[in-house]
Amino acid sequence: MLHHTSPRHPFPVGHFGARLLLVIALFSCCTVVANAVEFRPPNVVVFLVDDLGYMDIGANNPKSFYETPHVDALADSGMRFTDGYAANPVCSPTRFSLMTGRYPSRVDATNFFSGARSGKFDPAPLNNNMPLDETTLAQVLKSKGYATFFAGKWHLGETEEYYPQNRGFDINIGGYSKGGPYTGNRYFAPFKNPQMAEESPEGDHLPDRLARETAKFIDDNHDKPFFAYLAFYSVHTPLMGRADLVEKYKAKAATIEGAEFGDEEQVFGDKPRQVRTLQKHAVYAAMVEAMDEAVGKVLGQLEASGVADETIVIFTSDNGGLSTSEGSPTSNLPLRGGKGWVYEGGIREPWIIRYPGMTKPGTLSSQPICSIDLLPTIASAAGVKLAQEVDGVDLLPLLKGDALPNRSLFWHYPHYSNQGGFPGGAVREGDFKLVERYEDGRVHLYNLKEDLAERNDLAAQHPERVNEMRERLHGWYQTVDAKFLQRKGDGPEPWQP
Incomplete structure (x- = not known):
């Protein structure tokens, strides 16, 4: 029996070659099915x-x-x-x-x-x-x-x-x-x-x-x-x-x-x-x-x-x-x-x-x-x-x-809560968290690793860290186009960052 080489399949095509092609095709099909199952989204x-x-x-x-x-x-x-x-x-x-x-x-x-x-x-x-x-x-x-x-x-x-x-x-x-x-x-x-x-x-x-x-x-x-x-x-x-x-x-x-x-x-x-x-x-x-x-x-x-x-x-x-x-x-x-x-x-x-x-x-x-x-x-x-x-x-x-x-993670809450909280923002970086009050602009700094209860304000001790974190918080305000407290009637103007 004469064999010839197909340009698409670089091996002889005959009874053996046909069977080999069938095996390869079946294997490829099974591989596709297996991959489809393997990569089903969770x-x-x-x-x-x-x-x-x-x-x-x-x-x-x-x-x-x-x-x-x-x-x-x-x-x-x-x-x-x-x-x-x-x-x-x-x-x-x-x-x-x-x-x-x-x-x-x-x-x-x-x-x-x-x-x-x-x-x-x-x-x-x-x-x-x-x-x-x-x-x-x-x-x-x-x-x-x-x-x-x-x-x-x-x-x-x-x-x-x-x-x-x-x-x-x-x-x-x-x-x-x-x-x-x-x-x-x-x-x-x-x-x-x-x-x-x-x-x-x-x-x-x-x-x-x-x-x-x-x-x-x-x-x-x-x-x-x-x-x-x-x-x-x-x-x-x-x-x-x-x-x-x-x-x-x-x-x-x-x-x-x-x-x-x-x-x-x-x-x-x-x-x-x-x-x-x-x-x-x-x-x-x-x-x-x-x-x-x-x-x-x-x-x-x-x-x-x-x-x-x-x-x-x-x-x-x-x-x-x-x-x-x-x-x-x-x-x-x-x-x-x-x-x-x-x-x-x-x-x-x-x-x-x-x-x-x-x-x-x-x-x-x-x-x-x-x-x-x-x-x-x-x-x-x-x-x-x-x-x-x-x-x-x-x-x-x-x-x-x-x-x-x-x-950095950021928070922005320019409201008076039903639960008595103050309008304010915050940023956390590593162990430190900076809290900023929107009524008057006061800031507090806490080391959450050492003071999870946020009772020991470190702002006065770390002015450079306060300035750096506050600058990033204010930059984020601009990025998200944050809005702030507004004047009430003919009262005083609120603080603005």
């Missing part, structure tokens, strides 16, 4: 808890009054961050940063929507909607073929065009303009939430309903990449807990002695400002445990659906624990202040990330991270090259065990 589940303080979970505070076994187990299975932050000391701005990877000051979304409280001065102008030209994390993942789901508190726009179902989420359960469960029977059904198509049976508990909906979405979509964002209304006011858990914690609180409150600085108003110094609020504890149970239900569904090893899980909060107002249900000590304050108690949050195959179980990181980092990190994991500019960084190298380059 699923993503984000838990965002409203008003949960850094010290409210057992993983961060072994002496916590609250019991959070499921969240603690999540921390044991992934990486826990000791220096994780929210981009703002109140909710809507941080939610903006989580969705966009950008500082909220860029769009004047610097207070909860729509907080316009005045003090000595009028607050800075406030945008009450996440602009429609902002690209959200859900839109980024949807472009990669993800099924997307939202449940819980949204609080990022006043009307329906701003709601989750119009910002990249296929499904929205309960997210709209309100910042709390203020309709119906609040945390218990009937909820009368306009973004819940089906009402729960009477007495159903809101965190459990949201967890069930999330679990159902996971099971319905376990065979494709999915993104589930469970943004609890818990543990925001109104303070309401399940009766069985409230009774449990009442009994536990009865065994704890000590003063529950201490004095905090008075920013405005006539009443002395107090801060909770002891965790023993039974109703709040019941709300924390119910949230933890809901987290456990969703994590359990990942296991039951066989996708736990293919799913990135992130757990965090939108601002610090409520310690100085509205019942002051929790203590953030040793962190100073709480929700509404630019002290650590208002911005340092629980942060846990579990990325199977990348994060080693039970690892601890003291690298400062922030809510602006969520979008770039998840986009990187999903293989998406971002078209838009973001302020956050990709945390995947950190999750692998490498260090991130040093950077």
